[in-house]
Amino acid sequence: MATATAQALSETARAFIERGPHKLLIGGEAVDAADGRTFETIDPATGEPICEVAHAGPEDVDRAVTAARAALEGPLKKVSPSKRSGLMYKLAELIKANGEELAELESLDNGKPLAHAGGDIAAAVNHLRYYAGWPTKIEGETIPVSARDVLCYTLREPVGVCAQIVPWNYPLVMAIWKVAPALAAGCPLILKPAEQTPLTAIRLGELALEAGFPEGVVNVLTGDGETGAAMVDHPGVDKVAFTGSTAVGREIGAKCGRSLKRVTLELGGKSPNIILPDADLEQAIPGSFQGIYFNSGQSCNAGSRLLVHADLYDEVIERMAGYARDAKVGPGLDPDSDFGPLVSAEQFERVAGYIDSGLEEGAEAVAGGRPDGDSSNSGYFVDPTLFTGVEDGMKIAREEIFGPVLVAQPFESLEEVAARANDTEYGLAAGLWTRDISSAHKLAGMLQAGVVYVNTWGGGDPAQPFGGYKASGIGREKGHANLDAYLEIKTVWTQL
Ligand code: NAI
Ligand code: MG
Helix, strand or coil: CCCCHHHHCCHHHHHHHHCCCECEEECCEEECCCCCCEEEEEECCCCEEEEEEECCCHHHHHHHHHHHHHHHHCHHHHCCHHHHHHHHHHHHHHHHHCHHHHHHHHHHHHCCCHHHHHHHHHHHHHHHHHHHCCHHHCCCCECCCCCCCEEEEEEEEECCCEEEECCCCCHHHHHHHHHHHHHHHCCCEEEECCCCCCHHHHHHHHHHHHHCCCCCCEEECCCCHHHHHHHHHCCCCCEEEEECCHHHHHHHHHHHHHHCCEEEEECCCCCEEEECCCCCHHHHHHHHHHHHHHHHHCCCCCCCEEEEECCCHHHHHHHHHHHHHHCCECCCCCCCCCECCCCCHHHHHHHHHHHHHHHHCCCEEEECCCCCCCCCCCCCCCCCEEEECCCCCCHHHHCCCCCCEEEEEEECCHHHHHHHHHCCCCCCEEEEECCCHHHHHHHHHHCCCCEEEECCCCCCCCCCCECCCHHHEECCECHHHHHHCCEEEEEEEEEC
């Protein structure tokens, strides 16, 4: 463990890292990749390696699918709904009990401030507890058919073996958003964390075994896009759940279309955040600031386009720029950091490239701007950047940047702002700030987005559906909507 920021870790987190190279979890066993490959996970605050992790290939995917199938047809069938619920509560308790270690690993691997990582762990526990209540409440229906002497009813059955591919921005939370509904529905799963942030998923696999899930129910394959593609391609997988880029999501959706696997996709966004003329700026400015810059802008639902009524524009920009300039960007394990580094050299280069493109197209960075140095300079830090003088057609106004970069633009009327807000291929989130109840509901109805935030940005609850319109995805995560994605409906038609 070479990295300087890792020195700040607790004994338990250090011990976990020093146990590396970390293995795959297949059928209840920790195993090396069949071909022995490994990769390094990197500390984004220093650019130095943290530890080695097994790199799963197609043979490992095949082993994991076989183990998951065996669990589905064997031990998992014998776990009653109340037992399944109990195992899920147990796993939630274990995550909570190991919360400090998990938060440290998340902060080290992803770069986010430790306090935010702690919030992620609490959210993961909460999410599991919500879904732990479901196994005993999955009911079919009796259908009042008109045919004579027929008894017709439905059964809900687990969809089968699930391949779950998650990103690096909220590593454990994104994993739990997929693992929890699968377990609640009685499905075995193969989880693949992102190659940038594998550590908490590895720990999650260990805790699932400790909780007592039968072997093969929770399998964890660390690896990259090739590993993910092998999971999607495997004929023994029944359902794919993916969160990540729209480009990869399109590819996975097309493959699942051909093989007719069930699929849910949570993809990118370019979410409009609208400040109406009567907004309470004491709420709207700090709320909008966190709405884009939280997690260094690496959120699918980041409020990345700020549309401000012309009467308030100058004041809002001046105050937002002030917050941006005052924010402290530093290592996640430094308690003084408001925001951490970006997750990887690749993301640093992407985001710096977008900042360059904004400047080249004539926008003005009133806070932040081109980061000093390059991604090899030790740590992938980018200051909160605020662009003004932005035209609707500019690349920075249209494409997902996935970094701490906000584009601000003025508007005049409700109809105009709704049309401009919707003029994007994406439709994940939208937000609006107003004290007028009628404009709030009118505009909320006009916006094409899976979630509309009113006088806040980014709040959530496990019970609430979350997902995208248009190119932001297919299906919904969270709530009972996501449970349905892991269940088939069987109709039983009986002539009496
Ligand atoms: P990505 O979509 O390539 O990676 C996300 C996950 O998919 C990772 O686990 C990765 O290993 C896996 N993956 C990659 N290619 C795959 C394939 N062909 N088949 C199956 N699985 C595959 O995202 P990446 O490259 O990390 O980030 C690129 C951009 O994607 C970001 O700049 C951002 O715009 C967007 N993104 C959006 C996220 C969201 O929450 N909606 C999360 C992460 C990235
Ligand atoms: Mg990629």
